[in-house]
Amino acid sequence: MTIQIGSLATPSPVFLAPLAGITDLPYRKLVARFGAGLVVSEMVASQEVVQARPEARGKAEICGDLEAASVQIAGNDAYWMAEAAKYCAGQGARVIDINMGCPAKKVTNGYSGSALMRDPNHALTLIEAVVGAVDVPVTLKTRLGWDDEMLNAPEIARRAEGAGVQMITIHGRTRCQFYKGRADWAAIRDVVEAVSVPVIANGDIVDSRTARQALGQSGAQGVMIGRGAQGRPWLLAQVTADLMGSTQPDVPTGDELIDMISEHYEAMLSFYGVPLGLKCARKHLGWYMDDAQTPALLRRAVLTAESPQKALSLFADAFGPHPLEEAA
Structure with missing residues (x-):
């Protein structure tokens, strides 16, 4: 095909x-x-x-x-x-x-x-x-x-x-x-x-x-x-x-998903520069969190993080198998 x-x-x-x-x-x-x-x-x-x-x-x-x-x-x-x-x-x-x-x-x-x-x-x-x-x-x-x-x-x-x-x-x-x-x-x-x-x-x-x-x-x-x-x-x-009828792709979960999203996030920061990259990445992070069913407070913390380091520190909880509301 x-x-x-x-x-x-x-x-x-x-x-x-x-x-x-x-x-x-x-x-x-x-x-x-x-x-x-x-x-x-x-x-x-x-x-x-x-x-x-x-x-x-x-x-x-x-x-x-x-x-x-x-x-x-x-x-x-x-x-x-x-x-x-x-x-x-x-x-x-x-x-x-x-x-x-x-x-x-x-x-x-x-x-x-x-x-x-x-x-x-x-x-x-x-x-x-x-x-x-x-x-x-x-x-x-x-x-x-x-x-x-x-x-x-x-x-x-x-x-x-x-x-x-x-x-x-x-x-x-x-x-x-x-x-x-x-x-x-x-x-x-x-x-x-x-x-x-x-x-x-x-x-x-x-x-x-x-x-x-x-x-x-x-x-x-x-x-x-x-x-x-x-x-x-x-x-x-x-x-x-x-x-x-071919082999299904390996859809990342757990640590692999966190790593993939982190790589995508950092690639956007590199492509746009940090100030604009932070803004452009938010829509993608939001869609990833929709799929992960990230709790509202944690979601807000990720999307309003003022530095890449702060956002990255939240990814394990935001995209892990058991997001923690209190981690926000």
Whole structure:
């Protein structure tokens, strides 16, 4: 069940979705360590990365040992999109993904993300510019349409394939739905039938059961998991094992879990620097504590720790098999 993206053969059909503020390099490396078909960066603003803004370049940073690593770029200007693609490919991105699915108002107000679905002709100029700028495969991530009156994903997918896009990921909602309701996996089938390149189903896929349902209803060749993997970097490997009938990954518990979380925490501090790293790590620590059912007072102590040393000293109780409320 591997997927061919141009010249790249992915090791599994289960991919990590791009999530703003979440799928940074430390987290992508952790997910890849357990196993994933493809890990995708958080969305990068094309003009900002070319103009060397540190935050944008940090989002696009690639680790050389990530064989299946994609960087997602966004924008509405063909020149900046092409230049951003060239920069990211030059930094080691194996795949360049074009964002046409982000529903956030700050993105769509700039006529980027899913707003491009309202102007397919302009969207195609961006796709053509990116494909023409790089030698690595180019993929597209989008939604079913702008709203229920504009379900034009199949048309856009056909034109994108004609322009050289090698894979298309569809989130099973319209832009106007944002993240409300349920993803319509069956509606993705129209895109699958419209193109010959692989199609990946996305939206509300949180475990092996929903992955199977999404594949069955959509006819897609693979799935992309986002929010379901928060606090569970091993989830993609578990879903892969279930779909492919392969060996399940070793999910860390006890001291191994504490060590893994500590390593992830320290990697974030190293990547961002301590002040920003402390803030960025809180969301991940919170998700880990959700899974560990950490008591409220201890949870608060971990999330409000003012130094890395203080936070690390609480991990054994916060993530151990028997969290202690009084340890806070």
